[in-house]
Amino acid sequence: MKRILAGTALALALIATGPAMAKPGDPGREKVVAAIKSDHDASIERLRKWIALPTIANMGINHREGAEYMRQLALDAGFQQAKVIATDGVPGVFATLDAGAKDTLAIYFMYDVKHYDPAEWSSPPLEGKIVDRPGEGKALIGRGAVNQKGPETAFLTALRAFRTAGVKLPVNLVFVAEGEEEIASPHFAQVVNQPEVRAALEKAVGIIIPSASQSVDGQVTLLLGAKGAVELQLISSGEKWGRGPNKDIHSSLMANVDSPAWHLIKALNTLVADDGHTPAIDGWFENVKPLTARQKELIAADVAAGNEADEMKVLVIKHWYKDEDYLTASYRLAEQPTVNIQGLVSGYMGPGGKTVLPGRAEAKIDLRLVPDMTKDEAVSKLKSHLAKRGFGDIEVNVSGGYGPNQTDENSPLIKAEQATLADAKIPATLSARSAGSWPGVVFTGPPLHLPAGQFGGGRGGGAHAPDEWLLIDSSNPKVLGFDGQAILYADFLYEVARTAKAKR
Amino acid sequence: MKRILAGTALALALIATGPAMAKPGDPGREKVVAAIKSDHDASIERLRKWIALPTIANMGINHREGAEYMRQLALDAGFQQAKVIATDGVPGVFATLDAGAKDTLAIYFMYDVKHYDPAEWSSPPLEGKIVDRPGEGKALIGRGAVNQKGPETAFLTALRAFRTAGVKLPVNLVFVAEGEEEIASPHFAQVVNQPEVRAALEKAVGIIIPSASQSVDGQVTLLLGAKGAVELQLISSGEKWGRGPNKDIHSSLMANVDSPAWHLIKALNTLVADDGHTPAIDGWFENVKPLTARQKELIAADVAAGNEADEMKVLVIKHWYKDEDYLTASYRLAEQPTVNIQGLVSGYMGPGGKTVLPGRAEAKIDLRLVPDMTKDEAVSKLKSHLAKRGFGDIEVNVSGGYGPNQTDENSPLIKAEQATLADAKIPATLSARSAGSWPGVVFTGPPLHLPAGQFGGGRGGGAHAPDEWLLIDSSNPKVLGFDGQAILYADFLYEVARTAKAKR
Known part of the structure; x- marks a missing residue:
């Protein structure tokens, strides 16, 4: 499951947890x-x-x-x-x-x-080793924990x-x-x-x-809900473009040969505004529903109970986008659909440089969607946007995705x-x-x-990261084992x- | 040595080579x-x-x-x-x-x-194996051959x-x-x-x-000369930027956190014109000396003796930049300074996608320079260009380079x-x-x-590529062993x- 960023709830601790008392109607x-x-x-x-x-x-x-x-x-x-x-x-x-x-x-x-x-x-990811987690208890280390x-x-x-x-x-x-x-x-x-x-x-x-x-x-x-996500790769290649080389060639040929990598950069450049942030895909915000008063109230409660400095420390950031305050940034986190670059892949990727003009360049992208956007709408708008600007040759390889949900x-x-x-x-x-x-x-x-x-x-961490863990025996009275x-x-x-x- | 693209000389073969006759004044x-x-x-x-x-x-x-x-x-x-x-x-x-x-x-x-x-x-790159090269003779395979x-x-x-x-x-x-x-x-x-x-x-x-x-x-x-080359890496990072994360974080944070990868894309976008080809760095063409009549004459002779279709086949391309003809494209190869993307490196680069917002993005670039450009001029113009547009935080890591030469x-x-x-x-x-x-x-x-x-x-091939080779015993009377x-x-x-x- 995607790591969930559920606002910033770090509420004041209430007293003790542990197995609840049985109620009438809980036979056995x-x-x-x-x-x-x-x-x-x-x-x-x-x-x-x-x-x-x-x-x-x-x-x-x-x-x-x-x-x-x-x-x-x-x-x-x-x-x-x-x-x-x-x-x-x-x-x-x-x-x-x-x-x-x-x-x-x-x-x-x-x-x-x-x-x-x-x-x-620190221990084999498939072994499930039990280790001490200071202040928390015994945890099991393993992928999927x-x-x-x-x-x-x-x-x-x-x-x-x-x-x-x-x-x-x-x-x-x-x-x-x-x-x-x-x-x-x-x-x-x-x-x-x-x-x-x-x-x-x-x-x-x-x-x-x-x-x-x-x-x-x-x-x-x-x-009560989650954004939708679409993962896709944008691939520019001499093969599909019909211009530039079909493989990596010597970089001096940049003088008179087209470059699939520059073609991708020019295409990517059109997908977000000059702030390097706001999605600029044609019609992207058409079906975006503003947050309701109740949703804003819940977010504000999260923010009131949260700790901005701690959160920034965990993310290793110093500013939110546009230097917005914590509440505005938290509204934006919930309500703004995004176009994110997950990764860039092209040509030579080792240390230093290598004199090639790559025949292929790829941007790994995820789109996050809010109600009432749908996956099909997002993908089709992206494709039309690219085609309209002369980038119709760039492959939009959708590897997965789904729309937002709300309960x-x-x-x-x-x-x-x-x-x-x-x-x-x-x-x-x-x-x-x-x-x-x-x-x-x-x-x-x-x-x-x-x-x-x-x-x-219960409690765990490290999803998608090394040393993923799950607390097995909790020494913290506030947390379940x-x-x-x-x-x-x-x-x-x-x-x-x-x-x-x-x-x- | 960089693979040399010396025009396209494939002149008609003259007859036989081999050791020359001694002249008076060649004692011993x-x-x-x-x-x-x-x-x-x-x-x-x-x-x-x-x-x-x-x-x-x-x-x-x-x-x-x-x-x-x-x-x-x-x-x-x-x-x-x-x-x-x-x-x-x-x-x-x-x-x-x-x-x-x-x-x-x-x-x-x-x-x-x-x-x-x-x-x-096909054989170990450090072994120097001798193999048959049909129609050419015996060749030694090895890195550096x-x-x-x-x-x-x-x-x-x-x-x-x-x-x-x-x-x-x-x-x-x-x-x-x-x-x-x-x-x-x-x-x-x-x-x-x-x-x-x-x-x-x-x-x-x-x-x-x-x-x-x-x-x-x-x-x-x-x-009689060669372009200069500067290799450099452009690195956008949360650390140097002071915005966005200092490491890869969850991609959903694209909603309210700045992205070093998008920051790099926006910077790259300014380096070449909308054609994805012509350098757009401020003052880039200031010191570019046009080709002389004699240089054009030499290039035209190369082109006359060359074979455009063969060359395109080797490069796996179908068009020169702007669909130019062979002669115009050959002039451009000699006279145009370039800004090439050798590689792109950021975030997740494996198969499919991964939900990260990368803390760092790198473009590997080479600049090719013509007389009278110099390396220092090129690097300093690039840096000023970036700084002027709000990209002064992007590291310009020059890993090597030198100006053009002419004899x-x-x-x-x-x-x-x-x-x-x-x-x-x-x-x-x-x-x-x-x-x-x-x-x-x-x-x-x-x-x-x-x-x-x-x-x-003598003759060889595969510089910078697998199976680099040098002809040792030539069965082709036109080529030296x-x-x-x-x-x-x-x-x-x-x-x-x-x-x-x-x-x-």
Whole structure:
């Protein structure tokens, strides 16, 4: 999952967290909690084994193996049926668990992880070593620890505990998983649009992806929406252009031969304004919906509780764009669609120089979209913009993407999340919109229109970076360890049944 | 040495080459020729050993070892003294051979080679394997085979032969070498400006670098000049800019954080006109001298003898810039100073995308300069241009460079080259100016004002590319093999003495 930048919530810590008290209507909760605790070592071992089998979509690693493993994990956790769903890319997984309950909750998993360079890690990225994390407790190091196998394992541990304890699940479950989240989910809609999958999802009150999102102060931010993201590569080449060379040639020929690299620079230059920031693609802001008063209120609350200096320190920046103040910059983070350069690739890229005129140049771009923009609209506007200016030869290679998502804060799903956290004395804030992205739009958009969000306690870090970690045994009373995460999911299942019932 | 693009000379083949006939005033020539031939196997072995010790300036490989080896090769070939000259970069070598002659010739060597990727080679790049080259003969494959250790070894073989044969050298020799030619000779002036070195060079009638430059038709092109080249990297970073991040951060922050990559794109965009080709740096053309009528005449002769379709095929292009005709494009190749992008480096550069906003972006640039531009002028104009437009924070990291050079076609050096080739029945044309570059300006410019050029017979290819090769045994009667190259150098030494004497 994309690292989520959920505003800047670093609220004042409230007192203590830990397993919530059982409520009337939580039959068997003590037995479930006991089962989670006695399953601790086996759960961590399952997480470690899963980490040892990385599925990396853009490297072609473990596509089928990862899907089959995911399917098996679902069956082992109690799903009655689970199947691999073929797509034009990495397969998805679909599973169901009919508990004979009145209401159904949907669950979304990603089984892929970001690529990694072992040389940058302090312990092997697939080993799952347990290390001391001073002031926080014991953490497991591994690719996928927090993004997203760790929290997902905690969710599955909760399900297993119900079965082990012989306690009926409070809700039925529908499960969908994909192996391409890290490349912006190019084929996930193919999974969700399967008639059988769609029919199952339509019954759900909402859908969550497990996440471990407590700050060091114990705070959880509940996202009500996220920007959409489109990843694409713009490729200028002599081959497609019909001008300039078809390979790297000697750089002295710049005198009388056209340059695909300069062609790309000239094209890129038209995509943002002279400030090097504001998107300048024709019609880009046409469907941008301004923030509502309520959204601004939520952002202002985040900002009031946040610490600008700390945030700048983490980002290693000294100024926001245009030297805006913290509140204005935070509004902009939520509301402005972006055109970002992720990377530039052309010609010689080693130390010093090399006398070549490259036959090819590539800019890796991501577009972030806000309601009511759509992926198709964004890509088509970009292509028209380029074509209109004589850059129609530049390939727009869309490698993934999806539109923005938004969920009503009054939906039973969000209410259940809030109630679960309140019972656990975990401080929670609502975030109007994450500037980071997740493919929630396949659920929140037509035809499903499901409330969707990320949910979970616990804490980790280093997603997409070396030494990714998940806290297993927490020495910080404000933050849940692994067992606490699983118990929180158990409580959430009870709570979903309760809020859904109230709604009926 | 930079691959030289000496116009497009592919003249009609004249008949046969091979060792020239001795002239009156070539005392001992037969003995020298015999010594060269009997030294054949040992010469090739010396070349092979030299190739096995690559000095690669920008990788920090064999800087001292390469210089010391060069010094030893000079001493072994008969130089009476040879010393390593320290510089602020890779050391140079200076040697002298006083033959008690009236006149002195200077020799310039490069002992460094371009970097390489063994995976791209058909045989190990440091092995010097002999392979069949259909229609041409036997060739030696290795990094440096043609650029420039092969021709340089042939020259040293000629010197050894005089000593072995007990024949007095017709001229005294002054030798200067560098180990940074492949990174545009950033410190070579420090070698040449040593008082002892300069004093020795001042006595010379001119200076050559050995080269194997026959076309498959036997043709040799004698360069009367070459463009200058400046290699530099333009680096935009949050650190130097004071805006944007100091490291790669999550790409969603493009909404409210400045982007060093976009900052670079905006800066690059100002360096060339909207055609993506014509330099737009303020004052760039101020000191550009138009081609003379004689230079145009030489270029037109090249074009008349050339084959546009073949050349386009080699370059894999379909059009010259602006769809110009071959003659106009050839004028432009010689006369237009350029701003070329060699490479682009920023953020994520692997397959697909990665959601980062890079803290740094780099463009690798080369500038090609024509008379009367200078390196200092070019760099200072670039810096002022950037500063004036708000890009003063972008680092201009000059990794090497030098101005253009020009030599009078009526100098004794060029006359001796022409006479030597005529005697050997090797067809020769004069090239007004190479668009490729070599640091001849340290000799042709103030204070030395020496005629300077590349000279040699024989043939090779693949400079800067995989499978670099030098023809050793030629089955093509129009092209010299290794022994023929060495004999041509011996004849050239006799000829230099003769033309210099005529001039006295």
